[in-house]
Structure formats: C-alpha cells, structure tokens
Amino acid sequence: MRVVVIGGTGHIGTFLVPRLVRAGHEVVSLSRGRSPRYADDPAWGEVREVVVDRDATERDGTFARTVADVEADAVVDLICFTPESAATLVEGLRGRTGHLLHCGSIWRHGPSLRLPVTEANGAPPVGEYGIAKAAIAAHLASETASGGLVTTTLHPGHIVGPGWHPIGPLGNLDPGVWWRLSAGDPIVLPGLGAEAMHHVHADDVAQAFELALADRDAVAGEDLDVVAPSALTVRGYLEIAASWFGQRAMIEHVSWERFRGETPAEHADASWEHLSRSHVVSIDKARRLIGYAPRYEPDEAVLESLRWLVEHDRLDIARPLLDR
Numbered sequence: 001m002r003v004v005v006i007g008g009t010g011h012i013g014t015f016l017v018p019r020l021v022r023a024g025h026e027v028v029s030l031s032r033g034r035s036p037r038y039a040d041d042p043a044w045g046e047v048r049e050v051v052v053d054r055d056a057t058e059r060d061g062t063f064a065r066t067v068a069d070v071e072a073d074a075v076v077d078l079i080c081f082t083p084e085s086a087a088t089l090v091e092g093l094r095g096r097t098g099h100l101l102h103c104g105s106i107w108r109h110g111p112s113l114r115l116p117v118t119e120a121n122g123a124p125p126v127g128e129y130g131i132a133k134a135a136i137a138a139h140l141a142s143e144t145a146s147g148g149l150v151t152t153t154l155h156p157g158h159i160v161g162p163g164w165h166p167i168g169p170l171g172n173l174d175p176g177v178w179w180r181l182s183a184g185d186p187i188v189l190p191g192l193g194a195e196a197m198h199h200v201h202a203d204d205v206a207q208a209f210e211l212a213l214a215d216r217d218a219v220a221g222e223d224l225d226v227v228a229p230s231a232l233t234v235r236g237y238l239e240i241a242a243s244w245f246g247q248r249a250m251i252e253h254v255s256w257e258r259f260r261g262e263t264p265a266e267h268a269d270a271s272w273e274h275l276s277r278s279h280v281v282s283i284d285k286a287r288r289l290i291g292y293a294p295r296y297e298p299d300e301a302v303l304e305s306l307r308w309l310v311e312h313d314r315l316d317i318a319r320p321l322l323d324r
Contacts, residue, residue, distance in 0.1 A: 002026040003213065004072040006054070007079035008047070009037045011159050012103065016076065016206035018043035023210060028070050030054075038163030038202075058085060064092025074099040074213055081129070086136040094149045099216045100140070101209060104155040106198060106225055106281050108134035116282040119225060127273065137223045144221035152212050152219040154205070157227035157281060158274075160301045161202035162308035165315075169237040171197060171274030172267040175315055178306065181238070182245040183318035186252045190259035193235030193251065195275040198227045201301035204294040211290040224286040228298040231280040240299045244306070245319045 008017050008029025014037045020027045021043035033051035037044070050070075057063035067075060067089065075097050080086050086102065093100055107130035109122030117123075125134040133155070140151035160166040168177045170189065180187055208226040212219045232240070235251065242249040260268045286292035296304075303324070309315035 001073035001213070002028065002071070004028045004030060004067055004070050004075045006030045006067065006075065006077045008049070009033075010078055011038065011161060011164065011202045012078050012156070012205050012209070014038040014163070015161070015203040016078075016209050017041075017047055019206050019210045020213070021046050023214075025213075028072065030067065038161065054079065054085075058088065064089050068092045068096045072097055074101065074216075076101045076103075076209055076213070078103045080136065082132055083135040083139055086139055090140070090143055090149055090151070094143075098150060099213070100149055100151045101212055102136060102140055102151065102153045103205075103209075104137050104153045104223065105130065105133045106155050106157050106227065106279055107277065108137055108155055109277070109279060109281070111276055112196075112278045112280065115280045117225070117279055118282045119223060119285055141221050141223060150216060150220045152216075152221070153223035154208050154212060154286075155223060155225045156205045157198040157200040157225075157231075157279070159202050159205060160199050160298075160305050162305055164305070165309065166302045166305045167197060167199065167274060169234055169241055170267070170271050171195075171234070172270035174264075174267040178241075178315060178317055181242045181247060181249065184242075184245075184247045184250060186250045187238060188254050188259060188262060189234065189238070189251050190254060190256045190271065190275070192253065193238065194233055195278040196231045196233050196280045197237070197274055197298075198231040198279045198281045199298035199301055200227045200294065201296035201304070204228065204296055204301075207294070208286060208290065208292050211292060215290055218289045222285075222289065224289065224292070225281045225283060226286050226292060226294075227281045227283055228294055228296060228301065229283070230297055232298050234275065237299070241302070244303060244321050244324070245317070246322055247319070
C-alpha cells in the first residue's frame with residue numbers, strides 16, 4: 001500500500017515508518033521538519049518526506065487537500081488533537097482514501113471506576129485533552145458506521161522510548177526524581193502510592209498501527225486501547241526504579257496539600273492529572289482483533305529511555321544505572 005503518516009518523525013512515527021517500509025509499503029511522511037527523528041533507521045532512505053505545517057495549512061484550508069493529493073491507500077494521523085481538525089481531514093479524504101487511522105489516548109477514559117478499564121466500561125473523560133480525544137474517536141466511529149470513510153482509532157497509554165523523558169514515578173516530568181532515587185534521598189509522595197499509570201513503548205504502539213493497517217476489515221469503525229501488558233502503581237514504580245541504581249526507595253507519604261506546597265505547580269498539576277485517573281487498561285480487544293502483542297513491560301520501556309538520556313547527557317543522576 002501507499003501509506004501517509006502524518007507526524008512521521010515524532011514518537012510513534014520514528015518506529016512506525018521503518019516498520020511500514022520493511023513490510024513492503026510505500027511510505028510518505030508528513031511533518032513540519034523541525035526536529036530530528038528519535039532513532040536512526042536505514043529504512044528512512046526509502047521514505048518520501050514532505051514538509052507541511054499542519055496548523056498553517058489548516059488555517060488556509062489546504063491541509064486535507066495536500067494529504068488527499070498523495071492518493072494514499074491509507075492515512076495514519078498521529079498528531080490530531082481537536083474534533084474540528086479531525087472532521088476537516090475526514091471531509092478531505094472521504095472517497096479518496098481507503099482507511100484513516102487516528103492516534104487517540106487512554107485519557108479518553110476518565111478517572112477509573114472499574115479495573116481493568118476497557119473500551120466499553122471507561123468513565124467519561126475529564127479535562128480538555130481527554131474530552132477532545134473522546135470526541136474525535138466518537139466522530140470517526142460515527143463516520144464509518146454511516147457508510148463513509150473507514151476509520152480506526154488506537155488509544156496509547158503514556159508513551160515512552162529512547163529520545164525523550166518518560167512520565168516519572170510521581171506522574172510528572174520532573175527530572176529531579178531520578179536524582180533523588182539514584183542518591184537514595186527521600187521521595188515525597190502524595191497519598192498511599194496505590195494509584196496506577198499505564199505506559200507503553202512507542203514501538204509497541206507502532207506495532208499496533210502496523211497490525212491495524214494490515215487488517216482493515218477487522219478494525220473498521222473500531223477503537224482499541226494499546227498499552228503495555230501491565231501497569232505500575234506509584235509505589236511499585238518508585239521501588240523498581242530505585243533498584244536500577246542499587247537503592248531502596250525512601251518514601252515519605254504526605255497529603256496532596258503538602259505535596260502541592262512543596263512542588264512546582266507545573267509538576268504538581270501533572271501529578272494530579274496522571275494519578276487521579278489511576279488507569280489500568282485492558283488490551284484484550286486489541287489482542288483479539290489484530291493480535292497485538294506488546295514486547296515491553298512498562299518498567300523495561302522506562303529503563304530503556306533512562307539509559308538513552310544518561311548516555312546522551314540529558315539526565316543528571318547521582319549514581320550510574322546498574323547493568324541488567
């Protein structure tokens with residue numbers, strides 16, 4: 001097939017594009033062209049890369065036409081964040097493309113009421129991002145059900161991989177937590193640490209997109225959650241991460257009020273957004289429909305990311321990571 005990947009040089013695209021090339025597809029990668037890929041792969045030598053500023057071309061009304069003019073068999077949209085953007089692309093591709101695959105988010109589920117969370121039992125979304133992702137998925141499913149463009153939405157967890165900082169054990173991007181864990185310093189933790197987060201390696205998300213592309217009929221109009229085989233509690237994440245440095249996690253349990261008082265607002269707000277949802281998400285549907293088989297447990301994916309950051313002088317730690 002000829003496949004367009006919108007956002008091809010981002011987290012997922014870095015792994016998806018080479019997968020598609022190796023599977024024999026003709027790949028066209030659309031991106032703003034402002035940042036390098038997160039990992040090198042010789043397969044990129046066979047990719048047609050097109051520089052497109054989505055925001056600017058959506059404003060002037062040419063983005064959807066630019067994508068449609070490639071005359072692709074399938075389009076993978078990795079960087080759509082509003083229902084309006086999704087609707088515009090659908091209008092432009094209807095009748096011109098055989099399959100539109102959208103990247104959603106497990107935040108289309110609200111704070112957990114029942115575990116594991118499934119595509120059918122998730123709570124209503126909260127927050128602007130989650131509400132938008134849920135609305136996009138609903139619009140795409142309705143489009144397919146009405147006999148229009150065939151669409152599929154995949155909802156990843158917290159994406160991790162080499163080249164960027166993972167969501168850490170406190171549910172934020174504060175790099176200082178890794179220093180404190182490596183030094184054996186106390187970690188101030190709001191609550192009991194029983195809340196959960198569900199990560200996924202970017203290459204496992206790429207695997208899911210590749211599988212969905214290969215079996216359009218199985219996933220027509222469907223939305224699938226794609227995460228690691230297991231989730232981590234905050235307490236477990238801290239203990240596992242401390243062991244990577246030969247340390248024990250020194251945890252001090254505090255109230256959310258105290259945590260907010262001692263933590264920069266950016267990190268405290270991120271912690272609340274992640275931990276209040278406490279997601280543990282099922283991948284049974286993705287396994288059943290497309291044979292999704294993630295390679296990475298969440299801690300393995302995070303450790304790979306940390307090793308990359310340390311090796312590239314992007315993270316300060318007090319003690320080196322142990323060889324494992």
